[in-house]
Each structure stands twice: as C-alpha cells, then as structure tokens.
Amino acid sequence: xxxxxxxxxxxxxxxxxxxxxxxxxxxxxxxxxGLNLVPSVVALAPARDGGRTPMLVGNAARPTLLEEPERAIxxxxxxMGRGVEDVAEELKFFPFRLADGIQPGEVLRIRLGETxxxxxxISAHILRQLKRNAERYFxxxxxxxxxxxxxxxxxxxxxATKDAGRxxxxxxxxxVNEPTAAALAYGLDxxxxxxxxxxxxxxGTFDISIxxxxxxxxxxxxxxxxxxxxxxxxxxxxxxxxxDDIAGDAGADLRQQPEAIQAIRKAVIEAKxxxxxxxxxxxxxxxxxxxxxxxxxxxxxxxQLIQPVVARTIPSCRDALxxxxxxxxQIDEVVLVGGSTRIPLVQRLVADVFELPSRxxxxxxxxxxxxxxxxxxxxQANILGGGSKATEDMLLxxxxxxxxxxxxxxxxxxxxxxxxxxxxxxxxxxxxxxxxGQTNVAIHVLQGEREMAKDCRSLARFDLKGIxxxxxxxxxIEVKFLIDANGILNVSALEQRSGKQAEVSVKPAYxxxxxxxxxxxxxxxxxxxxxxxxxxxVEARNEADTILxxxxxxxxxxxxxxxxxxxRAEIASLSAELGVLKQGDDLKALRAGTxxxxxxxxxxxxxxxxxxVSSAIKGQTMQSADDKLGQGPSAPHPIxxxxxxxxx
Amino acid sequence: xxxFETVSAPAKCWSCGHEVVDGQPFCGxxxxxxxxxxxxxxxxxxxxQKLDLDVLALEKQFYRYSRKLHPDLHARAxxxxxxxSLAQASLLNDAYRTLKNPLERTRYLLKLEGVQFEEARGSxxxxxxxxxxxxxxxxxxxxxxxxxxxxxxxQLRRDLEAAKNQFAGQLSLLDEQVRARWSAWDAxxxxxxxxxxxxxxxxxxxxxxxxxxxxxxxxDVDETLGGS
Numbered sequence: 048x049x050x051x052x053x054x055x056x057x058x059x060x061x062x063x064x065x066x067x068x069x070x071x072x073x074x075x076x077x078x079x080x081g082l083n084l085v086p087s088v089v090a091l092a093p094a095r096d097g098g099r100t101p102m103l104v105g106n107a108a109r110p111t112l113l114e115e116p117e118r119a120i121x122x123x124x125x126x127m128g129r130g131v132e133d134v135a136e137e138l139k140f141f142p143f144r145l146a147d148g149i150q151p152g153e154v155l156r157i158r159l160g161e162t163x164x165x166x167x168x169i170s171a172h173i174l175r176q177l178k179r180n181a182e183r184y185f186x187x188x189x190x191x192x193x194x195x196x197x198x199x200x201x202x203x204x205x206x207a208t209k210d211a212g213r214x215x216x217x218x219x220x221x222x223v224n225e226p227t228a229a230a231l232a233y234g235l236d237x238x239x240x241x242x243x244x245x246x247x248x249x250x251g252t253f254d255i256s257i258x259x260x261x262x263x264x265x266x267x268x269x270x271x272x273x274x275x276x277x278x279x280x281x282x283x284x285x286x287x288x289x290x291d292d293i294a295g296d297a298g299a300d301l302r303q304q305p306e307a308i309q310a311i312r313k314a315v316i317e318a319k320x321x322x323x324x325x326x327x328x329x330x331x332x333x334x335x336x337x338x339x340x341x342x343x344x345x346x347x348x349x350x351q352l353i354q355p356v357v358a359r360t361i362p363s364c365r366d367a368l369x370x371x372x373x374x375x376x377q378i379d380e381v382v383l384v385g386g387s388t389r390i391p392l393v394q395r396l397v398a399d400v401f402e403l404p405s406r407x408x409x410x411x412x413x414x415x416x417x418x419x420x421x422x423x424x425x426x427q428a429n430i431l432g433g434g435s436k437a438t439e440d441m442l443l444x445x446x447x448x449x450x451x452x453x454x455x456x457x458x459x460x461x462x463x464x465x466x467x468x469x470x471x472x473x474x475x476x477x478x479x480x481x482x483x484g485q486t487n488v489a490i491h492v493l494q495g496e497r498e499m500a501k502d503c504r505s506l507a508r509f510d511l512k513g514i515x516x517x518x519x520x521x522x523x524i525e526v527k528f529l530i531d532a533n534g535i536l537n538v539s540a541l542e543q544r545s546g547k548q549a550e551v552s553v554k555p556a557y558x559x560x561x562x563x564x565x566x567x568x569x570x571x572x573x574x575x576x577x578x579x580x581x582x583x584x585v586e587a588r589n590e591a592d593t594i595l596x597x598x599x600x601x602x603x604x605x606x607x608x609x610x611x612x613x614x615r616a617e618i619a620s621l622s623a624e625l626g627v628l629k630q631g632d633d634l635k636a637l638r639a640g641t642x643x644x645x646x647x648x649x650x651x652x653x654x655x656x657x658x659x660v661s662s663a664i665k666g667q668t669m670q671s672a673d674d675k676l677g678q679g680p681s682a683p684h685p686i687x688x689x690x691x692x693x694x695x
Numbered sequence: 696x697x698x699f700e701t702v703s704a705p706a707k708c709w710s711c712g713h714e715v716v717d718g719q720p721f722c723g724x725x726x727x728x729x730x731x732x733x734x735x736x737x738x739x740x741x742x743x744q745k746l747d748l749d750v751l752a753l754e755k756q757f758y759r760y761s762r763k764l765h766p767d768l769h770a771r772a773x774x775x776x777x778x779x780s781l782a783q784a785s786l787l788n789d790a791y792r793t794l795k796n797p798l799e800r801t802r803y804l805l806k807l808e809g810v811q812f813e814e815a816r817g818s819x820x821x822x823x824x825x826x827x828x829x830x831x832x833x834x835x836x837x838x839x840x841x842x843x844x845x846x847x848x849x850q851l852r853r854d855l856e857a858a859k860n861q862f863a864g865q866l867s868l869l870d871e872q873v874r875a876r877w878s879a880w881d882a883x884x885x886x887x888x889x890x891x892x893x894x895x896x897x898x899x900x901x902x903x904x905x906x907x908x909x910x911x912x913x914x915d916v917d918e919t920l921g922g923s
Contacts (some may be wrong), residue, residue: 175740220770221767221770261758262758264758264762426697427767430766430767431769431770431771432771433771434768440762442761442762442765442767442768443767444761444765468788468792469788469791469792470785471766471784471785471788472785472788472789472792473786473789474784476788529781529785530785531766532765532766532781532784534768602890634863
C-alpha cells in the first residue's frame with residue numbers, strides 16, 4: 048500500500064486495543080507480549096538514582112499497581128474532560144490521587160509518585176504504546192488514527208481524547224462512537240438492511256445506540272447512555288463487601304491501604320469473571336499481614352447484588368427507543384459489546400428489554416465483545432483512508448448525544464441543536480448589544496437536556512470581541528455553532544452590519560488550551576532512539592579521545608615547531624574546551640568541538656605529512672588508493688540516524 | 696467557518712469546469728464538492744419552496760447526497776475541500792432534519808417568508824383558551840403545593856392527566872389543520888399570487904403559534920406530574 052496505514056484504536060476504561068484492516072478483514076494488532084489487549088494501566092517505573100523513570104503501560108505496569116499503587120493509575124478514562132466537582136463519587140472508589148488546590152472548572156491533575164499528570168497525558172501514554180505496537184507490527188511509522196469514544200461522551204470528554212492523541216504524536220482523523228464502531232464491525236457483511244440496537248456495557252461506560260442500516264449506510268437514529276456506569280461499579284460493590292467483611296471479622300480496616308485494596312480488587316474481578324461460566328466461586332485474597340480472606344459467592348447471590356447496577360441501563364434503553372420513535376419489537380437485532388455483557392444477568396436483561404425471546408431471537412455475540420469496537424474503528428479508519436473493496440459503499444452517519452444550548456435571560460437554556468441530530472450539524476443565532484458602544488458580548492454554551500443552565504454541562508464561555516461601537520441593539524452578530532463529525536463544537540461569528548469577522552475567544556471548561564497541549568506532547572524519542580543517541584555519544588567521545596591524544600603527542604613532533612604562536616595557542620584552547628565537552632552529554636556540541644579541533648590541526652597534519660612524504664605513497668597505485676576511499680566509517684557519524692518519513 | 700453570500704450566476708465546477716446544476720452541492724460530472732453558495736434548505740435539495748413534499752424521495756436524496764458530501768469521504772482531500780465538505784454536509788443534515796418533519800418544514804418556510812415567531816414561553820394565551828388555561832395553572836400550583844408538603848392527591852393528578860390529554864388531542868388536530876393549508880400555499884406559490892400566499896402564510900402562522908402555546912402547556916403538566 049502506497050499510503051500510510053490509518054489504524055483504529057479503542058481507548059478503553061479497562062483495556063485498549065489497536066487494529067487495522069488487513070485486506071477485507073479488520074484484525075487486532077498484538078503487543079510485544081503477543082496479547083491483543085493492552086490493560087489501560089499506566090505506572091511510573093520505580094525511581095532509579097539519576098536515571099530517567101520511564102512510564103510503564105499495560106501489563107508492564109501491573110506489578111507497580113500491586114506493589115506501589117501510588118505510582119500507578121487505572122480507569123483514567125473516568126477523569127477525561129472532567130472537573131474536580133464531578134469526580135467526588137469516583138474518588139470514593141478509585142485510588143486516584145489528585146494534586147492539591149485544583150479549582151472547579153480546571154483540568155484535573157493526578158499524582159503518580161511525585162509527578163503530576165493531566166488525564167489526557169496519561170491517556171497519551173497508552174496511545175503511544177498502541178502506536179508503538181502498530182509500528183513494530185508494520186515496520187513502518189504510524190501517525191494517523193481513528194479513536195473511539197463512548198457515544199455519550201460530551202464535548203469536553205471528546206476534546207480531551209483528541210488532545211491525548213495529539214500528545215501521543217497521532218493525528219486523530221476521527222473520533223468514532225464506540226457502539227457505532229461495533230455496528231460497523233458487525234455490518235461488514237452488509238447483507239441485511241434493518242434496525243439494530245447496540246448495547247455497549249464496558250468497564251466504565253454504558254452506551255445504547257439504535258441504527259438504521261440501509262445499503263451500506265449506517266444511520267444512527269438515537270443514542271443514550273451513562274458515561275459513569277460500567278463493570279468498575281460492579282467491582283466496587285464487591286470490594287466494599289469484602290472490606291466490610293474484613294473489618295467485621297478481623298477488625299482490620301483496610302480502607303486506607305491501597306495495596307490491600309488492589310489485591311482485593313484483583314480477586315473480585317477474577318470471581319466476577321468466573322461467575323459468568325460457573326454457578327459458584329470463591330473470592331480468595333492473600334492479605335499482606337499474613338492473613339487471608341476467603342468468601343464463597345454463588346451466581347445467585349452475585350446477581351442479586353449487581354441487579355441494581357445492571358438495571359440502571361434500562362432507562363437509557365427506553366429513552367433511546369422513545370427518541371427513535373420505535374418499539375422494542377421493531378428492533379431486528381441487538382448487538383452486545385463490552386466485557387460486562389458476558390455476565391449472564393446482563394444478557395437476560397437485554398433480551399427482556401428488547402422482547403427477544405418472544406420473537407425467537409437472541410442477542411448477537413459472535414464477535415469478541417472486548418475486540419469488536421477496535422475492529423469497527425479499523426473499518427472506519429479504512430473508510431477515512433480512502434476505502435477499499437470491503438468498505439466501499441459504507442458510510443457512517445452519527446449523531447450528537449446531547450442537546451446544545453446557550454444561556455438566555457434568567458439562566459434558562461435555549462436549545463439550538465437538539466440531541467440525536469445527525470452530525471455535522473449547525474445552528475446560527477443572532478446576538479446584539481445591550482448598551483451603546485458595547486464592543487464585547489459574552490456567550491455561555493452548554494450541553495445537556497435540562498431547562499436551567501445550572502443543571503447542564505458548561506461547555507465554554509465565548510467572548511465576542513471587536514464589535515464596532517454602535518447604539519445598543521444595532522449590531523447584529525451572527526454566531527454559527529457547528530458540531531463537526533467528531534461531535535466537537537466549533538464556533539465562528541460575523542458582525543452582519545459591518546461584515547467584520549468578530550473575534551471569538553474560547554475558554555473551554557475543563558479543557559486544555561492549544562498551547563498547553565503543545566507543551567505536553569510526549570518527547571518524540573522512542574526508547575530505541577534514546578539508545579541510538581547514547582551510542583552516538585559514546586562514539587563521539589571516542590572520536591574526541593583520538594584527536595586529543597594525538598594533540599597531546601604533537602609537541603614531540605618536529606613539525607610542531609613549524610607552527611606559529613597563534614596556531615599553537617588556538618590548538619591548546621580548543622583541546623581544553625573539547626576536554627570539558629567530552630564529560631558532558633551534548634552530542635552536537637561534542638561533535639562541533641571535535642570538528643573545530645580537527646580543523647585547527649589541519650596544517651599541522653599537512654606539515655607532518657610533508658616531513659614523512661618520501662615513502663608515504665610508495666607502492667600504491669592510484670587504483671588501490673581509490674578503493675580505499677569510501678571504505679569504513681568516515682566519522683563522526685558511526686551509524687545512520689533512524690529515519691521516520693512523514694507522509695501527508 | 697465562513698458565511699457565504701448567495702451567488703446567482705450558473706457556476707462551473709472548480710475542478711473539472713463542467714457546469715454545476717443550480718444549487719447542487721457537488722459536481723454532477725466529476726463528483727467534487729463545491730463551495731457553499733446558498734444556505735437555503737430547499738435549495739440544497741434543488742426543491743421548490745413548497746410544503747407538500749415526498750418524504751421518502753427526500754430520504755433517498757439525502758442518502759445519495761451524503762455519499763458525496765460527508766467529511767469521512769474527504770478526509771484525505773485538500774484543506775479547502777475538507778472545509779467545503781464540512782459546510783455542505785452540515786447544511787445537508789440541517790436541511791434534511793428540518794424538511795422531513797412536517798411542522799419544522801412549515802415553520803422554516805414561514806421564517807424564510809419573513810414570519811417572526813414569538814418566544815413560545817412568553818406568548819399570550821389564546822383568547823378562547825383563557826378559562827381552561829387559568830384553571831389548569833391553578834391545579835398545577837395546587838399540586839406543587841401538595842408536593843412541598845409531601846402529600847399526594849390522586850384525584851388532582853387524574854384531573855391534570857385528563858386535561859393534558861385533552862390539550863394533546865388538540866395538538867394533533869392542529870397538525871391536521873396546518874397540513875390542510877399546505878395545498879393553498881403550494882398553489883399560490885405556483886401561480887405566484889402574492890395575495891393568496893399572504894393569506895396562506897397568515898393562517899399557518901396563527902395555527903403554529905397556538906400549537907406552540909399548547910405544546911408548552913402539555914410540557915408543563917408533564918414536568919409537574921413527572922417531578923414526583
């Protein structure tokens with residue numbers, strides 16, 4: 048393929064994957080360990096004296112999570128695009144260590160060890176790992192990707208995901224909604240037209256999307272969900288019970304012991320998974336103080352326990368059906384996505400809501416629920432990359448999950464783009480001034496379904512500046528709100544009377560500015576590149592040593608006396624300088640210093656040659672002299688630098 | 696994003712030079728997306744400004760145009776083409792969403808014709824509804840008071856439910872009445888008869904104002920009943 052491959056990435060709460068379209072089929076790209084799933088865990092490696100502390104991602108980060116939980120983080124997706132006032136509930140159950148003094152409306156900062164990171168930065172490390180996995184697999188650079196997000200993600204959460212991609216060195220060609228991506232993966236056969244529902248219950252989020260399939264067009268007609276409902280919530284329930292048990296029996300309060308909580312978490316997840324295939328299991332944890340916690344758990348007890356969590360998905364399903372003007376009986380297929388749909392109770396509940404058994408149907412589960420979103424992302428990546436035989440005629444028409452509005456008088460929200468509108472979608476609104484000579488107008492944009500601004504999600508405050516001074520009410524500023532195909536809002540404004548493009552300055556709530564994102568772009572060095580650098584440094588030091596020792600011996604040579612005072616002084620000072628540079632890590636300066644000394648000693652070398660010229664060329668033909676040219680390394684570039692060619 | 700002025704001269708495709716059918720957002724010959732010209736929802740579909748339209752045909756055309764205009768299909772085109780595709784696709788989506796819905800279509804056409812709708816919340820009570828609305832508001836207030844005291848009044852709820860259903864019934868009746876005026880407008884439009892057009896316009900505007908008033912009323916009752 049002449050063009051660079053576009054990969055599809057599922058940046059999940061629990062696991063992340065990268066996939067691409069191999070011929071007519073999407074396939075997941077395994078990591079170095081041969082596994083498809085990269086756990087969404089990031090850890091700061093144990094501090095080593097003086098050395099850099101690399102970030103560990105995936106399975107490599109797991110040991111740190113268990114042994115030094117304060118240096119590791121998981122489920123960071125729950126914090127993307129959120130403010131400190133949103134996450135109180137999460138903090139009760141997740142060992143997130145927030146930095147001190149974060150104000151409402153600010154981007155969160157999380158502490159790993161003694162260093163602070165924003166959620167997009169943590170996600171960027173996961174994305175970079177996936178990028179590396181793909182590059183290793185292809186043996187070629189990967190710079191463009193499609194990344195999936197929960198359908199119910201709001202603008203800030205989407206923007207944060209896009210920022211993370213940029214920090215990881217990926218151009219995010221499209222954010223695709225996870226359930227829609229899953230539908231694409233299932234719809235590759237394209238044989239059937241009809242209406243499908245995608246029930247996506249993952250590690251941290253729940254989405255329901257209803258789509259109309261028509262000759263390769265995947266038209267989302269309604270979507271709903273909860274960005275804070277997932278398998279994590281089931282784990283947390285079980286952890287709470289275990290902690291209570293232990294507090295009761297052993298009288299030990301482990302709530303403040305992150306290591307113990309992580310050990311219990313690991314055990315309850317194992318039990319949860321076991322109960323999808325067995326009717327009874329044990330939660331079995333080795334506690335650090337030599338104790339042990341064991342508890343029998345039957346599927347029946349488990350189901351009773353998690354029933355309220357699972358039931359929270361039902362209202363979203365009903366709302367989506369209502370918005371689509373459909374009854375459960377009109378849904379032809381229900382596709383299950385996300386690890387939590389392996390739970391038999393969840394499958395029964397879905398069958399029930401969509402009245403499947405009475406219609407002789409079953410939920411669709413043929414594709415691995417952990418992989419189907421990444422596979423669909425690969426399909427979409429292929430479409431965006433120009434398409435192929437397998438994807439021709441396929442087109443995704445997605446919707447915005449939440450209504451967009453602006454705050455009007457009295458704190459009421461005036462809706463300008465309704466939820467479930469096909470994107471890209473736009474709306475224009477006129478604004479004017481309230482007093483004579485006013486040159487600024489402030490606009491507050493919100494997302495959500497409620498009537499009052501205080502109950503909706505603040506997206507951004509816009510300041511329209513540079514309005515020509517006129518009498519109150521005379522300027523007419525036409526503001527265009529456009530939700531692009533990623534579900535992200537763009538705003539532009541025009542003063543109608545003067546035709547002047549009004550300046551719009553955006554202050555995104557919970558978002559990073561372009562400059563901040565720029566400053567957070569992960570250093571483009573790969574570990575391999577870092578190693579090459581070290582090797583080059585060693586080579587250059589050798590080079591410097593060679594010339595320095597030659598200079599050291601120079602005064603003993605008769606030719607030295609033929610140099611003038613200035614020449615000798617220059618050589619002395621340059622060699623002293625190079626002696627210092629040799630101790631440092633600056634490859635460029637070291638090379639420059641070596642070159643300068645080489646140049647300064649050029650005449651000395653010539654004089655030496657002249658003195659010894661008599662026998663130097665004897666016995667050599669011109670031909671053999673030619674052969675020697677171009678042989679061996681011509682320092683100071685012992686090895687070529689790794690080349691990454693970027694294609695646009 | 697820019698706001699573009701209407702251009703009336705027949706356009707030539709910027710890429711292949713063939714003439715582009717008036718208002719069509721892409722070139723019929725080479726398929727390239729064209730610069731946005733006119734933000735009229737009827738215009739992008741090449742439709743006359745008439746109200747009685749074939750929604751199934753509209754859907755087909757929407758799919759066909761989506762296959763030409765959607766940004767996914769231009770992800771690797773020039774920056775300029777990407778911008779045009781975004782502008783044209785959003786216009787197409789906005790237009791389809793509006794035109795496929797009979798009420799939204801009517802409202803949109805009336806706005807094009809210069810009608811300004813009152814803010815629904817602040818609009819005056821239609822005279823013939825004064826009495827009913829007054830009583831309904833009293834009942835709503837009573838229910839809210841009961842709520843505050845933590846009491847329930849099943850009879851009051853039933854009354855409100857009944858009143859709401861009665862108003863909701865009027866809504867669908869109004870929909871029918873609006874629909875019945877479409878042919879009058881369409882005929883006047885074809886004959887270019889300004890007087891008849893104005894008459895049809897005014898009749899539909901009045902019906903729609905009344906409708907949005909009732910709609911708000913129904914929503915208020917729903918909110919109060921649902922807020923338990």
